Amino acid sequence: MNLLILTIVLLAALGITLYHRLSLLVSTLTLAAILVLYSLQVSIPYVHWVIFLAIAIPLNLKPVRKIISSKLLKVFKGIMPTISDTEQEALDAGTVWWEAEVFGGKPDWKRLHKVPPAKLTEEEQAYLDGPVEELCKMIDDWTISEYDRDMPPKMWEYIKKNGFFSFIIPKEYGGLGFSSYAQSQVLTKINSCSATVGSIVSVPNSLGPAELLLHYGTEEQKKHYLPRLASGEEVPCFALTSVEAGSDAGGIPDKGIICKGEWNGEEVLGMRLTWNKRYITLAPVATLLGLAFKLYDPDGLLGDEEDLGITCALIPTDTPGVNFGRRHHPISTPFQNGPTTGKDVFVPLDYIIGGAKNAGIGWRMLVDCLSAGRAISLPSGATGGSKAVAYTTGAYARIRKQFKVPVGYMEGVMEALARIAGKTYLIDAVRTFTAAGIDTGEKPSVASAIVKYHTTNMSREIATDGMDVHGGKAIIMGPKNYMAKAYQSAPISITVEGANILTRSLIIYGQGSIRCHPYVLKEIAATQNPDTKQAVKDFDKALFGHLGFAASNKIRTFWLGLTSSRLVFKPKSDFTGRYYQHLTRFSSTLAFLSDVTMGVLGGELKRREMISGRLGDMLSYMYIASSVLKFYEDKGRPEHDRDIVKWALDFCMYQTQMAADGVLRNFPIGWLGKALRLVVFPLGMPVSAPSDKLQRKVARQLQEPGAMREELTHGMFKTAAEFNNAAEVDRALRLQLKIEPLVKKVASTLGVKPDNHEVVIYAEQAKNDGIITEDEYDLIIEAEKARLDIVNVDDFSPEEMVHEKG
DSSP states (O other): OHHHHHHHHHHHHHHHHHHTTOOHHHHHHHHHHHHHHHHHHSOOOTHHHHHHHHHHHHHHOHHHHHHHHHHHHHHHHHHSOOOOHHHHHHHHSSBOOHHHHHHTTSOOHHHHHHSOOOOOOHHHHHHIIIIIHHHHHHOOHHHIIIIISSOOHHHHHHHHHTTTTOTTSOGGGTSOOOOHHHHHHHHHHHHTTOHHHHHHHHGGGSTTHHHHHHHHOOHHHHHHHHHHHHHTSSOEEEEOOBSSOSSOGGGOOOEEEEEEEEETTEEEEEEEEEEEEEEEETGGGOSEEEEEEEEEOTTOSSOSOSEEEEEEEEEETTSTTOBOOOOOOOTTOOOSEEEEEEEEEEEEGGGBTTOGGGTTOHHHHHHHHTHHIIIIIHHHHHHHHHHHHHHHHHHHHHHOEETTEEGGGSHHHHHHHHHHHHHHHHHHHHHHHHHHHHHTTOOBHHHHHHHHHHHHHHHHHHHHHHHHHHTHHHHSOSTTOOSHHHHHHHHHHHHSSSOHHHIIIIIIITTHHHHHSTTHHHHHHHHTOSOHHHHHHHHHHHHHHHHHHHHHHHHHHHHHHHTTTTTSOOSOOSTTHHHHHHHHHHHHHHHHHHHHHHHHHGGGGGTOHHHHHHHHHHHHHHHHHHHHHHHHHHTTOOGGGHHHHHHHHHHHHHHHHHHHHHHHHTOSSHHHHHHHHHHHOTTOOOOOOOOHHHHHHHHHHHTSOSHHHHHHTTTSOOSOOTTOHHHHHHHHHHHHHHHHHHHHHHHHHHTOOOOGGGHHHHHHHHHHTTSSOHHHHHHHHHHHHHHHHHHSOOOOOTTTTOOOOO
């Protein structure tokens, strides 16, 4: 009996030390102390001491442990996948941020709450209220997209004159020097009106010449180009994508050969460039071409290395041999985009961004700066579009009636409306949180991939739901159709800045599992270290830290599952506290499953994208849920957001759970997957998708001009203007709600139940009978006219339907 009790006490003590991640030395001393105390009180068999010493001595004596580590290092080298130079540079680029906390199994919620809230300065707010507001009033998206297929000249001039190309350029170079959050807010507002205009404005403020110059340019290059870019005198584009190399940007065939040539009447050292690029935004109107190519030095003019690698250069588009001007036609969103080519174009070496010393480091430059496009521009576009869909669809569902009730009161439609509202909140939260992180100095390469993938994907789903709710209204094109463009253009953001399918598996988890894991990157570095002695030392430290980390996460996962994580510390005592507990549990689950999966599959995991994609989904939805909690906190925890926050968090927790379930159900070794399920879900799966009751609440709030609806769509363009359909839909909603008591009064007094088309008829009768006043009758007429203006669709003469071929 004493033996059994001692065994239980030792196992419990070991579990506690692992759960709390105490150091190896502390854990060893704790177990030794228990054995000593028992030995003094009760005679116990030596077997416990033998087992303890057999394990404790090798683990704590580094010379002994390093013998084991050196042998395991050889094994590890054999199973590690080959990492290419471009992959290594991607792993080295940027920083890891909150995503590492989520991956680490034990999130530090204090760190989350210490992230400074995203805020605008007075100058930035004034810019939104002034120039951005005026630009939005000018946007006639139907004419831009269907007829002109470009912004009118006055808009181009307005954009240049008011610094819309200079958000990221510091004031000392003539730019606005805005924060990342301010850029995001500006782009959100513009994209709520037009994805075409939003794309044109976003590109110069994203990955391209200005950003690369700021980080890597010579002082001479900065002084020459940045003021010209800020004023719009130079219009930039950046050419990376080639015909045969899209997501595999490291495989671009475009090349440059270092050679001597004539430049301005003199012989200089330069490059002869040949390229064939496509999908380049602003290329048809650009005056300054940023170009990525592979640089070679066959004659050794710069040194001994022939293949220098990817290089980035700036080339004025009037340089002889540069071909541009033709256009692509992006689906339903004709922003300026086109191909550019050049053959044997000679330019001097000082055209390289940063000069000749930066030859060959272009890929590192690009991946280090990708956070702007992935974390700011594209998520802002998704936010603006989604807010516009939520604003208009909520209103339309309330004013459009079928079977004598608003379609938004039908439960099938309510499901769609709840998804629209909830996902819009998710997009806004994760966009805001990540922008705030970038403003603190982070360059979160993995988090930016999460934000890019999920915001663009969810915005497409929102657009699809919006189309379904609008029905026939949304499929008839014309100036009154405010839905179709969001639906048609959604694939663009899905495709650019890294196709979403590959982003999910190769970047979010492929890079995320290595970047965010506290030990894997160190283990990989040790395998590549030519200094054997140092490699063994580094590997030993990382390996045994990794083993302790894995054991801790197994214990934590099982215990948190067994207790349904109810004993975990929660930083908030309101309804959000339970979500903090769930997140802590799933964080341990992700860390545990990742270690087991990497251990079982090794380098094969790189090719098992269905498994890695699900693990990436776990990481993503926990990161997004964290951003929702932070967003809600920073807003002051308003009561009117309670239901939509619950929907968003229920959705994220459910998606995380089902991703874990998918990993277990499809685990490469079937019996091991079943065994892992006993650790991960010992009492079954703990969370459910948003309930029907909650969905009905959120759907109704989206259809009412109250605090939740207004805050959810805050930041989009709502001002009544000539081309702003969103304002007209909202006006129709408010008028309908205003006349509903009058219509009920008329119906009750006259003893009728009027169909939509009969409201005006019975209102006139009620006016004549003295049931309602003249002013009340006029209000009903005004409301019904506003409703019909929204419900009706456009039609065209046969001549208008014909577009001249051009």
